[in-house]
Amino acid sequence: MINDDVIPRRGFSPSEFETRVERAQRIMQRHGLDAIFVTSPPNVRYFTGFDSQFWESPTRPWFVVVPLSGRPVAVIPEIGAPEMALTWMEDIRTWPAPVPEDDGVSLLKATLEGLPRRFGRIGAELGREMSLRMPVIDLFRLRDSLGSEIVDGSPAIWAMRMVKTDAEIAHIHHICTIASAAYAALPGQISIGESEREAVRKLRIDIARRGADATPFMPAISGPGGVPQIVCGPHDRILETGDILFIDTGSTFDGYFCDFDRNYAIGGICAEAARVHEALWLATEAGIAAAVPGATTDAVWQAMSRIIEDAGAIGNNVGRLGHGLGLQLTEPPSHRPGDGTVIVENMVLTIEPGMEYAPGKMIVHEENIAITADGPRLLTRRAPREMPVIR
Structure with a gap:
């Protein structure tokens, strides 16, 4: 029975995000992914609860890494760290963006390379109804220097997000x-x-x-x-x-x-x-x-x-x-x-x-x-x- 008078509380509990990540990790296992990294506001928000009007500025990229096991890692500009710390996220890694010559790429690379390697595949927002909120040239730099293959993670991401809690x-x-x-x-x-x-x-x-x-x-x-x-x-x-x-x-x-x-x-x-x-x-x-x-x-x-x-x-x-x-x-x-x-x-x-x-x-x-x-x-x-x- 739907009650039109009940107003849901804003935000979600840590257990809600834990449920999302646990389900995401089961899907990643089926797709043979060691991790996914996301950059777009809806996907960042889905896994972290982080939101900001600052998304209107395209200057700085933002990354969230969801590993095959364990909690997500935020790899973000320093300017966003105080608000990200108010979410359920614990591992928040920052750089003093904007730094066009290396805007988080080396920090993201180190984060991904620090994860256990089982499949040798990292999923990114490369496919259907997805978009990257990072310079494509930076994606190429990451791809060419990373020990794992970067593949289209959109089938896995949509499998996660199409079914709602x-x-x-x-x-x-x-x-x-x-x-x-x-x-x-x-x-x-x-x-x-x-x-x-x-x-x-x-x-x-x-x-x-x-x-x-x-x-x-x-x-x-x-x-x-x-x-x-x-x-x-x-x-x-x-x-x-x-x-x-x-x-x-x-x-x-x-x-x-x-x-x-x-x-x-x-x-x-x-x-x-x-x-x-x-x-x-x-x-x-x-x-x-x-x-x-x-x-x-x-x-x-x-x-x-x-x-x-x-x-x-x-x-x-x-x-x-x-x-x-x-x-x-x-x-x-x-x-x-x-x-x-x-x-x-x-x-x-x-x-x-x-x-x-x-x-x-x-x-x-x-x-x-x-x-x-x-x-x-x-x-x-x-x-x-x-x-x-x-x-």
Whole structure:
């Protein structure tokens, strides 16, 4: 039973991080890795709990080494040591960054070479939906001087992060609850004649007032009977009778994202848009129902795709019908043909059917769910079956 009134505590206990690292080490064993080292803010935060607005500065690289056994090691600029010491981390090694001629590379190398060598392979963020937050030339220097091989660690890292802990799911559910309430209140706050930009401004403020930490992602677009795309905007376009207003949000609580949209009819909705909206509402139901332990992401896609195709879709420029969610707005897996990911308990997924039903006219639905042993559980408040009307 989900309790929308329970606000999770910020941060996580040391035992939470111990659980994450123990699971990570079992996965590293299966992948034949002596260690992984991570550099990107979400992965650093996942293993340490460290967060900072200083991530906006690209000057200094940061490293966290997760060995095959034992506790992680932070290899970071001196400027970050006081805050890192407030986390569960004990082994914190620093250098007086920035030092462009050797910005932590030799210290990272010494840390990696000090670990027991069993497989001779170190995993790094080299692959799918990963990015390195260090100069590539420094990675080459490390690779060429290290006794072990540096390999793509992203399959192992995503195996670790795709399955959430209960505490992570509670964080995601909380931000979903906040955004759901703000979406429901929006029709009472805006009216015909206001702009897309003004609608987004009011929604952002409401989401912040309800307890969100940030809203890094809030595209919005409007158009007569549908929209041409769902990733850009808002613009200064004025909302007119007959428009559909699409707003998506990736807001955060303590680092964890929600990611779902809502559609609003301006003044009223035409019969064709209402028909498509109904088909997508039903496709969302089918996608949610299909997301059970043991099913594949392909099967979830197929459950939605059948309904969309029967409704007369002429396209869908999104390219998939949902994805993973957590410390990043979008994470693996993807609901698309050929992805093949087996859905397991404690994954958090978006269900996102969309269809273009006429040139330049598209409608998209999206909900967020957690996978339980008994099946999918909504984290968002389900969108109304009939599109809300703004007057």
